[in-house]
Amino acid sequence: MNSNIFKHEFKMRLRSVIIWSLSAVGMSLLYLSIFPSFAQDAALIQQTMDAFPPELMAAFGMVDIDFASIMGFFTFVYLFLQILLAIQAANYGVGLVSIEERELTADFLMTKPVARVQIMNSKLLAALANLAVTQAAVWIGSFVFVNMFKGDSPVDNGKLILMLAGLIVFQLFFLFVGLAISLLVRRVRSVTPYGMGLGFGMYALSAFGDLLGESKLELLTPFKHFSPNYVVKNGRFDTPLVLISIVVIVVAAAASYWLYLRRDIPSVT
């Protein structure tokens, strides 16, 4: 690893990391703060929810979940955290090396006496460190707010930790898939459409899968691999599905290195 590149990359993304972290924590606070009043009127709310078409509820992953319990309610918050963190990680992945080619700084960095594999290592480690900051914020926020607003409802710390740990692998999925995609296309003109597309696209697959009762789609999307409902019900993730995510991460990482080391860096004109 080259510590200069690491520092440079880490700093470049720091402002973005702070914004994403504050958004994630703020959102947890906002939703979890509703929980006390939600729990109070649980019967009423359950009634309202029953009135919704079951397909719609399925699209939001709200099936067989007791929203009057803090753990059940947290799965709802978890879904929003997932969407947010998916887009963040996908953005970082897509932008990781493509930013140099888009802003035409690749000629600067890659004519320095560093091997490409070093550049990639340093950039990846910097992005992982950036994501770790957001993860830390999310973990702390979740624990604090869940305990702050739980009322009489019991918190299962084991399940909470497991869910949060799932978010780590979940972000790795989007980071590496985003990176691999950015290296498969000729030039990434803008990161956001790719990041949003990947994040929301995977979510949409998961939601439509539920909506249509199509279970094969769950093989594709990490929103299914890391289903909080499954954890609340079974106390663990669905292992084969998690393995799919891990395999995808490994393949995407290997492909990224392979492509980057052989890539022709396009010139400006």
Place this chain on the structure above:
Amino acid sequence: MSVIEVNNLTKYYGKARGIADVSFKVEEGEIFGFIGPNGAGKSTTIRLLLSLIYPTSGSAAVFGKDVVKFGPEIRKNIGYLPSEVFYYERMKVIDLLKYSASFYEGDHTERLHELAEYMELELNRRIDDLSYGNKKKVGIVQGLLHAPELLFLDEPTSGLDPLMQRKFFDLIRKENQERGVTVFFSSHILGEVQRMCDRVGIIREGSIVEISDIETLQKDNYKKIRVAADGLEPETFEMPGVTNLDRRNGAVRFFYKGDINAMMQKIASVQVSDVSIEEPTLEEIFMHYYE
């Protein structure tokens, strides 16, 4: 040992030609001009030598080491000034230069400040506030601050005003004379190549058409001859080796390539009022290759 040695280097972008079968050598301490119009393959060649792109076939060595295998090691002693400079926009000039210096062994702070002062570069401004010419100066300083042994200049003067161009050339000449820096100078501005370079390679549509030192190129080429005399008809000079025969303002002008004695005798046979024999400029030679 040659500093740069290129053997049958070929690069295709998919089906599009970059360069085809290019071979040449650049010796230590020389300023080598690489000339050709846009799209001829100048940048492709430089990018291959810097291993920003990889060859389709053939090979190239810098400092005797293969560019594909030993890229990082070679680049320790290379300075590169791209034709278009773009840097991390949100950084300050000084931070960018320090970031650049941090990749090289040793302390380059003093040289950094000397170069910045010489090029009249303000170090505390943000890169995105700089004009194009000032960004170019940042490029020059970052390309030179680690005292490289080999410099790649890819159309270096675009965006610099004439005063700065002269300062820049003085700087490059000084690096070449005092530190023995080898310079690979790509350009389509022939005047500056003629002023700066010892030898030139001319590239056309991806292939080298001529490699020669400038003096030989001019000497072995045709002469520009102008003869003024009363009532002189252009036909007088119609002989083998004469081209572009033309009459203007009472004088006959033409290009001549061949035995100069034969031409002298021909001229001596006429009662002339004025004669001039000149070597062609690099530009004229260059145009000749492209006709």
